[in-house]
Amino acid sequence: MQPIETIRHSLSHVMAEAVVKLYPGTKVAIGPAIDDGFYYDFQLPSPIREDDFPAIEKEMLRIIASGAEFKRLEVGKSEAKAMFAAEPFKLELIDGLEDGTISVYEQGEFRDLCRGPHVASTRELRPDSFKLRAVAGAYWRGDEKRPMLTRIYAYAFATKAELEAHLKMLEEAEKRDNRRLGKELDLFSTHEEAGPGLIYWHPKGGRFRVSLENWWRDEHYKNGYEILFTPHIGKSWLWETSGHLGFYKEGMYSPMKVDEDDYYVKPMNCPFHIMIYNSGVHSYRDLPLRWAELGTVYRYERAGSLHGLMRVRGFTQDDAHIICTPEQIEDEILEVLRFSLHMHKTLGFKDIKAYLATRPAGDGAVGEPAKWAEAMASLKKAIDKEGLAYELDEGGGAFYGPKIDLKVKDAIGREWQLTTIQFDFNEPERFDMTYVDSDGQKKRPYMVHRALLGSIERFFGVYLEHTAGAFPVWLAPVQAAVIPVGPDFADYAKSVADILRREGVRVDAMLSDERMNAKIRLAQGQKVPYMLVVGAKERDEGTASVRMRDGRQMEPMKPEAFVAYLKDKVDQKALDI
């Protein structure tokens, strides 16, 4: 079987052939393979809509069934120009090519300027493994001053089963969309008129966040971290010294004047932590320092790229800086990695993969090559020691140091980057950070930036989509709903809810005059883990019947027993209910 990229690319030619045939006068632009299929950009004589997809797909099936051969032709530049004389976009592409041989692929009645490779015949393409997806506008060459073309996207996989799995995943993803669940579960909102990309945490979102952050702080203290709090604004001196005004300005907002000085809202926390470090003298005996902060930063993102909780303009990094001696770095990196995995596993992520990025090519990178090599060695050693699967991204490191990113796989198979662990050879120099070593000499410490969850906002989005809003008990905004079977039992329901509330359970007493079944549906829809239903029998026995959000039912139990059961789940950070 051909590589999937080859299949996708060949299908894009087939789609182009179909479109040109069905819409005479169409001019073709480009049609690459992408992650889950392919697209092709056209200049069409008349607009098309998704309604037109069946006709296009039908024509594609005909072409596939015809068993047309993919033929590679090699031509000179002038020959190519003659061949594509009626295709202005192709002519422009040809003009941009170096002199020499140009390859063209031909199948059936369609020819395309193309580097290849392709399948040998359209018969190799499976008629049941692709599906046209969407139509969108796209500027020629991504330039908004050039013509707006029509892009047709399609999904394409190696097998029908893979296509179906992908479509099912997308359908599932649609249901789990964080924007949709955020509204349905009343967790958060954004407000275009007050500034897009800024998250407002509603009471129930707030409860999730408080539970998550409490755990995060506890774990950090237990694992040898200290927690700092630093300002959200800093004078230009700080950002000039750190270098952010040099290399990160496009991510920062414009300055505000305070007295005669320019202040910037922080895009990162690091310079503030360094100010604290530099306010004292440090001995090698005081190192390593592990300084963490839930620091809210603001970064510019194009309005069009903002997306629910996933891409925002203000977010709270679960940030930390490790400052240590060169001798300590290997243990520290291993420790950060171990701690990250511990956190992700507690949250229920099992499938975790590392991405290791090395020194970028060219002169842009700071720090001696020996330091990079040493840092890379400690990153690799840590990955090996934890037995983690990893991919190498040669040259993909930041200019200031190498890094490991960790991606977790969610419940429907999507990968999300959460953790990043980054060496920084830049700021310790710029801020002249030092420690006094055992020989009495001032030396430069190593500094590592790390965020485990990435940001609280984006993590909330990922976790919302991962769990479809059915959070584990310890993170659930409402842990139990108490529902009387009818109005006569409202008093008893209230007394049960009071017992739970006194014990610190996040409980919703549903005492309105709606019907019981409506309340149960509502609580289930809100993904409340447990519903305590009470009627005559329960009142007489001093118990409650417990339904679970997944439909299971527990034996009736006394409220105190339920509290003990629930506390146990919370203490264990149980993932099941």
Added chain:
Amino acid sequence: MQPIETIRHSLSHVMAEAVVKLYPGTKVAIGPAIDDGFYYDFQLPSPIREDDFPAIEKEMLRIIASGAEFKRLEVGKSEAKAMFAAEPFKLELIDGLEDGTISVYEQGEFRDLCRGPHVASTRELRPDSFKLRAVAGAYWRGDEKRPMLTRIYAYAFATKAELEAHLKMLEEAEKRDNRRLGKELDLFSTHEEAGPGLIYWHPKGGRFRVSLENWWRDEHYKNGYEILFTPHIGKSWLWETSGHLGFYKEGMYSPMKVDEDDYYVKPMNCPFHIMIYNSGVHSYRDLPLRWAELGTVYRYERAGSLHGLMRVRGFTQDDAHIICTPEQIEDEILEVLRFSLHMHKTLGFKDIKAYLATRPAGDGAVGEPAKWAEAMASLKKAIDKEGLAYELDEGGGAFYGPKIDLKVKDAIGREWQLTTIQFDFNEPERFDMTYVDSDGQKKRPYMVHRALLGSIERFFGVYLEHTAGAFPVWLAPVQAAVIPVGPDFADYAKSVADILRREGVRVDAMLSDERMNAKIRLAQGQKVPYMLVVGAKERDEGTASVRMRDGRQMEPMKPEAFVAYLKDKVDQKALDI
């Protein structure tokens, strides 16, 4: 006895007489009574320093002993001008007076333009109850374009005992100064170069803050609040709608541009909470809402007025908004007051006084007078119900509603405002906030702003000065230090520290090669509540001797028993150790 203001004012004339006599050619300006004494502004022929105070005080004592009478003269404007022909500042003041009788006071060889009243004779002034304090520059009439004068400050009280108590308090306050303790205990720093008035919380300050905030959040949840998180920046639309750009602009920083819009760093949290309220429909059944946030706000303060933790440019309000029906307001106000007192008492403040501020005069205030009256009634009723001492500040309310402030007295008798509870008749109108009442009609809810501790930063300063850094165990950054009597016992000390740490005690294992006594002094200086000292006896018995930071000593106990003792103190939020 004369009112203390009269005594202070008379002493200021006596000081002026002494200065004019000792420094011929001196021109006199003004000399009022102030909170703890008086000052007088002079134009001196040559600079003076605090070294010169004894001579001035000696001359003042001579004048007092002389028993000179304070005589009131009443003169016309031209007579007054002739009388003060050699005193340019007095001439300017006379020019500013309306025509008619002008009063002049005379004692001994000194005459002053003065409204009085004064004591009858210098003999009424106690020679042991005042003390010259400081010399400072002050512009004539506070105008930096006018001459710089020399201001001499003095303390003055009714009795020697009161003066001494005040001086002792000041000495004590000096030792407790939050900037000094902040440095000594390594709790926080500020950094002029990165922006003055912005607090950087160091690890030990961070531990205090985390403990305080955890408690604050727990108590809020227990008391029916929800916790929100909102952005630190908002588009101009938000601040125009709220009215802040109209009535609060001087407290806000200049805007930053994002795309084409102006964004402001928030000086208050309220508009964000209102956006969340307005993102849903609310029934009277859903009210009251109690929405709290530890929201960090930024406000402009003159650089010269910034002062440690007490006056800053960025601070975290422990803010909340109560949104309720008119029928609920009385209970809600009472509840807020009760909750505030509960919080302050937990923190150890016993002496708490209320300050009630009513509708300002004129047309500036918003909201119907009937609403103001109703709001005032509920504030007063709540104060009465809690049996709180209070003062009335007629016309001292904000334009948007009446308020109660609560001030607590600290360990050395100073009053600090912490709590504020403010009605807001402005924003619910501006944002058109509504709820659906039982009659199906849309109605306007009441909104109350409240902060209990005021701000986390300023509260930290107050509490630091109140406790002199000797925090109760539950808030202490380090709860116990473990100190071996010598290097042979370091291993055992470490094992004791490990037991404590595992149990969540914030412990400092002092294992360096310094001497035991130096470590004990260090731990005491750091106000660590307990020092566990271990030597041969303790190691053999598996115990530790416990010294307390106040010098007391406990019987040796097993580490587990100490953990239980300490946890009990923490759970009780005990104020003693």
